[in-house]
Amino acid sequence: MELSKGFISVFMSAISNCMLYSKNHAFIDELIEKAFSKLGVFLKEKDHFEMMIIENDLIINKNPAIGIGLQGKNLMKRLKRKGISHIEFSKGITLQELKKLVADISNMGKELKSTPHIKIGIVDLHFGFTIDGDSSTEKSLSCFTSEQLKKIEEEVNSISPFKEFHVAGFEEIVFQFVLMLKKKIDILKLLRPVRAYNGLDYNHATNVAVLTLFQAQALGIKEEFHRDIGLAALLHDVGKLFVQKGMHKKESSLGLKESEAMKLHPFYGAQYLAKINDLTYLAPIVAFQHHLRYDGRGYPQLKTINMKQHICSQMTAISDSFDNLRITTPYRRALDVKDALVTMKTKDEGLFNPFLIDNFIRSIHLALSG
Ligand SMILES: [Fe+2]
Numbered sequence: 001m002e003l004s005k006g007f008i009s010v011f012m013s014a015i016s017n018c019m020l021y022s023k024n025h026a027f028i029d030e031l032i033e034k035a036f037s038k039l040g041v042f043l044k045e046k047d048h049f050e051m052m053i054i055e056n057d058l059i060i061n062k063n064p065a066i067g068i069g070l071q072g073k074n075l076m077k078r079l080k081r082k083g084i085s086h087i088e089f090s091k092g093i094t095l096q097e098l099k100k101l102v103a104d105i106s107n108m109g110k111e112l113k114s115t116p117h118i119k120i121g122i123v124d125l126h127f128g129f130t131i132d133g134d135s136s137t138e139k140s141l142s143c144f145t146s147e148q149l150k151k152i153e154e155e156v157n158s159i160s161p162f163k164e165f166h167v168a169g170f171e172e173i174v175f176q177f178v179l180m181l182k183k184k185i186d187i188l189k190l191l192r193p194v195r196a197y198n199g200l201d202y203n204h205a206t207n208v209a210v211l212t213l214f215q216a217q218a219l220g221i222k223e224e225f226h227r228d229i230g231l232a233a234l235l236h237d238v239g240k241l242f243v244q245k246g247m248h249k250k251e252s253s254l255g256l257k258e259s260e261a262m263k264l265h266p267f268y269g270a271q272y273l274a275k276i277n278d279l280t281y282l283a284p285i286v287a288f289q290h291h292l293r294y295d296g297r298g299y300p301q302l303k304t305i306n307m308k309q310h311i312c313s314q315m316t317a318i319s320d321s322f323d324n325l326r327i328t329t330p331y332r333r334a335l336d337v338k339d340a341l342v343t344m345k346t347k348d349e350g351l352f353n354p355f356l357i358d359n360f361i362r363s364i365h366l367a368l369s370g
């Protein structure tokens with residue numbers, strides 16, 4: 001982290017000076033060269049150097065940068081003002097590319113564009129976000145800013161069997177959830193209304209991720225695992241994209257054939273996620289196992305292996321069930337939080353890990369009373 005902080009400090013120093021002097025000033029060249037050499041040392045070991053801004057935190061290479069000093073804070077301010085949420089430097093970067101970036105950041109009127117070795121992530125800071133045209137309800141139900149909601153919707157909706165999957169965007173979402181939960185924000189305020197009970201609804205995906213991270217936090221699972229747990233939970237239903245077109249959006253009850261086809265989504269999801277580089281190994285496991293039961297029943301079943309559900313799949317199954325009970329389906333009305341918890345507790349034995357379901361119910365009650 002010291003090397004990263006050193007880079008941030010010189011990098012911002014170059015930007016500040018570039019705002020005061022001409023971009024061709026020798027002093028600025030010197031600073032950029034210094035920053036370039038620090039970046040080079042880092043990129044000898046790793047393929048990427050990544051900076052992300054989430055809320056008021058600067059995340060460097062997936063770790064919150066603590067004690068970044070005035071230069072770090074100024075850099076965050078500067079990037080935020082330009083609507084930049086993410087910069088990734090990769091191996092092979094040239095001094096010219098870094099010089100151009102410094103000059104463009106220091107020029108307020110200049111729009112930033114990615115170059116071959118510098119990837120820029122931009123958020124539209126001036127764009128209000130609505131879902132189904134009702135912004136007031138959405139805002140009151142959520143602790144997320146409109147920019148965060150927009151980003152989440154875009155990322156989840158961007159998943160497609162025909163497009164390349166970008167892990168970084170999803171990691172950013174999970175970081176946001178982790179930070180929100182750390183702030184002890186009411187868990188129920190982080191949950192969002194789900195529209196389609198069969199669908200790959202991004203609200204359902206994010207609810208399941210938030211609820212699973214909430215469980216992980218309540219269980220005291222080490223923070224270093226939260227990223228992987230959150231990602232796996234977020235992507236648990238991705239296989240629904242591969243189920244026959246149109247069916248996953250159906251509001252009425254599914255026919256027998258359709259139900260059987262829908263039951264293949266864990267299999268499709270696992271197959272898809274297993275092929276993605278840089279994604280946690282937990283993602284295909286959770287996608288495959290989230291409809292398994294604690295007692296080993298459920299689906300899908302493998303003829304040759306008697307599968308034991310992974311603890312992350314067990315937590316995801318609990319979050320999934322809770323979120324599903326809060327949606328109206330053709331078979332029953334939506335349940336409120338307390339009824340949903342009672343239903344889960346009294347459901348047949350063997351469905352959930354008894355320790356985990358008790359932890360979940362206790363933690364939700366605690367959140368409700370706090
Ligand atoms: Fe599912």
Ligand SMILES: [Fe+2]
Pocket residue numbers: 204208236237320
């Ligand atoms: Fe689900």
